[in-house]
Amino acid sequence: MPSSVMPTSSQGDGHASPPAVSALGLRKSYGDKTVLDGIDLHIPAGSVFALLGPNGAGKTTVVKILSTLISADSGQAQVAGHDVAASPDGVRAAIGVTGQFSAVDGLITGEENMFLMADLHHLPKSEGRRVAADLLERFDLTEAAKKPASTYSGGMKRRLDLAMTLVGDPRIIFLDEPTTGLDPRSRHNMWQIIRGLVSDGVTVFLTTQYLEEADELADRIAVLSDGRIAAQGTADELKRLIPGGHVRLRFEDPRGYEAAATALRDVTRDDDALALQLPSDGSQRELRAILDRLDAAGIEADELTVHTPDLDDVFFALTGPGSVPHQPKENVR
CATH class of the missing domain: 3.30.70 (Alpha-Beta Plaits)
Structure with a gap:
């Protein structure tokens, strides 16, 4: 099976713009277990990048390193032009992070969660209230704003979590399996929100186990397996790696x-x-x-x-033996 990394293609008029996220040779081990074994990334600004992989592949570890939550054992990474090791404060000022486990405080209202985040970003009180109101409206949470967040559905909590992330106006957002556990309607609603963010120029780094999600949203996709990137490229490029078409x-x-x-x-x-x-x-x-x-x-x-072949076929082919690929999709013309 293909195991090499596909080169990223240049965009625009040939003048390379600084990437939103780049990494070279990232490695991370815990004891004798190697979690990341030399990860290279190059993510253009204003794009959606999806990192696919099974449980334990190292997806969340990549996000934690790039968002300065943990340090790599070796390698280099820059986010928004800042070195994650030498300038972590610069990285944190430019990013937002939303994980599969919500940071929402269920004991207070949705509005109060937003106010708390505005205070953490040191926004003046009047501006914080304005930003909170705008984001609650944008994420269709105005009617529920004064209700305890513990009464929210899973999809509402995920939207509130993302709204809280946007209080600081980040230009790069890490979404670590943001739709895990959501019903199909809530998942599609989240997709629309992500598309809206990208149309505003935000760069989205998405980790997911949902192959359809990566196919729908991502400009480029990387498949992570056993701590290494098995392949990366556009969805169409990845599908062409697998024989049988x-x-x-x-x-x-x-x-x-x-x-x-x-x-x-x-x-x-x-x-x-x-x-x-x-x-x-x-x-x-x-x-x-x-x-x-x-x-x-x-x-x-x-x-x-x-x-x-579809992304299911790519995923199963690249992430280990013993799995049975799904049947290829057919398009009748």
Whole structure:
């Protein structure tokens, strides 16, 4: 299985902008157990980066190091232009951190939680109340603002937790499995909030076990396994790492089926179904090449189906033996 790190691609007009987060060779051990074994990262500002991995892979350890909660044994990391070891205060001033375990105090109201966070950021009282009111409205918590946070649903507590994180106007937010335990509706609501943050220029570092979540949100994804990054890239790049993708063409007319079998190379025939199967990574370039060959022969397929590995397949392939990949998703055209 592929184990090398895919290079990050440059963006924009060729002038490299300083990354929001970068790391080189991060290592961390607890006793004789190596948790991180040389992690390299480069995360552009204003993007969503997702770190995927099973329990115990080291995802939370990466977040703790980058947010200055613990120190790496070796390696270097910069967040918002500040070295996490040499300038931890500069890092903390630029970031917000929301974990899977809420920091909300259930004994006080949602509004009081917000006021407490404003005080911690040394905001003047009037500004703190204004910021709190704006964020409570933004996260659809105004009606519940004066109720004890202990009465909130899981999704409401997670939204309040994120609203509290935003009081300090961080430009980089670490979301450590932010939707764990949420129902599907609450999870989708959180996705919308994350998209809104990114549209405002915030950089989001997301750890998750939900493959759909990474596929939906992330500009780039890294798969962490046994303390190392097994692969990284866009969702489409990762899916192309896994073999098994193909295109299936089905015909109603036996003459068209035979002509297509002659015009195309490396096909597997299904004479009963009048269907042809060709290996393909599902890329636009390959699909265009197949259609061009059919057009040149004056043939039109009645159905074209693209079978591509999904992130489930990538995850299971890269994070250890013994797991059975999910069936590839199909897109009928």
